[in-house]
Amino acid sequence: xxxxxxxxxxIWGGVRNVDLDVCAGGLTASVFSLACSGExxxxxxxxxxxxxxxxxxxxxxxxxxxxxxxxxxxxxxxxSLRHNINTLGCIGVLTDLNDAIHGQGLDALTTxxxxxxxxxxxxxxxxxxxxxxxxxxxxxDHRWSPLRFNAExxxxxxxxxxxPSVRFDQESTPISQGDRVFIYTDGVIECRNPEGEAFGxxxxxxxxxxxxxxxxxxxxxxxxxxxxxxxxxxxxxxxITFMLAEIPQEHRG
Numbered sequence: 489x490x491x492x493x494x495x496x497x498x499i500w501g502g503v504r505n506v507d508l509d510v511c512a513g514g515l516t517a518s519v520f521s522l523a524c525s526g527e528x529x530x531x532x533x534x535x536x537x538x539x540x541x542x543x544x545x546x547x548x549x550x551x552x553x554x555x556x557x558x559x560x561x562x563x564x565x566x567x568s569l570r571h572n573i574n575t576l577g578c579i580g581v582l583t584d585l586n587d588a589i590h591g592q593g594l595d596a597l598t599t600x601x602x603x604x605x606x607x608x609x610x611x612x613x614x615x616x617x618x619x620x621x622x623x624x625x626x627x628x629d630h631r632w633s634p635l636r637f638n639a640e641x642x643x644x645x646x647x648x649x650x651x652p653s654v655r656f657d658q659e660s661t662p663i664s665q666g667d668r669v670f671i672y673t674d675g676v677i678e679c680r681n682p683e684g685e686a687f688g689x690x691x692x693x694x695x696x697x698x699x700x701x702x703x704x705x706x707x708x709x710x711x712x713x714x715x716x717x718x719x720x721x722x723x724x725x726x727x728i729t730f731m732l733a734e735i736p737q738e739h740r741g
Contacts, residue, residue: 496541499569501534503562509705513537513544514607516736518704520712521729524675529727530554531673532562536569545569545604546731547581549648550619550673553595561598564588578602578615582648582656586617589649598648601671605663605735612663615656618647620674625699627666632696635661635669665737668699672730676711679728682720691718704732 494500494512503521510517512535523529532549547565551558568584581602589596599619605612614622614635621634637645637657644655672692679687695714699707708730715728 494535494537496537497539497573499534499536499566503532503558510535513541515544515605515733516704517731517733518708519731520708523727524724530558531727531729532565533729533731534565534569536573538574542607543604546671546733547602548671548673548729549598549600552597557595561589576606577613577658578604579656579658582615582617586648586654590652592649596649600648603669603671610663611660613658613660615658616645617656623670625668627664630698630700632693663735665735667735669733670696675726675728676730678726679715679719680725681718682722687715687718704734708732
């Protein structure tokens, strides 16, 4: 399996099909993205590492449209990550994107997840814009749990582009060496079998399994095989993109 090293102050990602292991800042990751038709779909993935190698940020976005619309939004995500590369947290990226997308029409509407890991604090930051919550697997309790907000109030965390101004919530949680994170677009849980039944969260958690002692690449392959088995002989009806990340047992100095 190919592995790509992301250097300090670097941003990596895009919209093309990919099946790749990545080493980025204080974490390792395995990325899978497959457009349901052609080489470019509506899913966008990015990882960025700050200039001192202490903050790694992961972004997944699912654009309603395809083609040129997606390329434009992908470029705006890149610009925002560059602008916010040395900042702590995730809200700035979502706010920038909402400003850029609003007013562009229905095909520009986008859901997104932004997750940031800070080595110095050993904390994981997360924000959503109309997107399914990430899952966290803690080595201490061997269980996958959704990363939800403790409370939401008012008009918050909406799909990008719906309103000109939206408040995005952010929360953080302590994270330890050996813990893992899974973020994904809705093509994963909405993958349908020939009878029209969605893959769903229960099958996803079953595919993710216990995860102890398994490489990220092996875990990624198991999820992909489960999705293909569920879909049967038919091609996927939607783009499928997900990232698995792990805090290594030992950080580099």
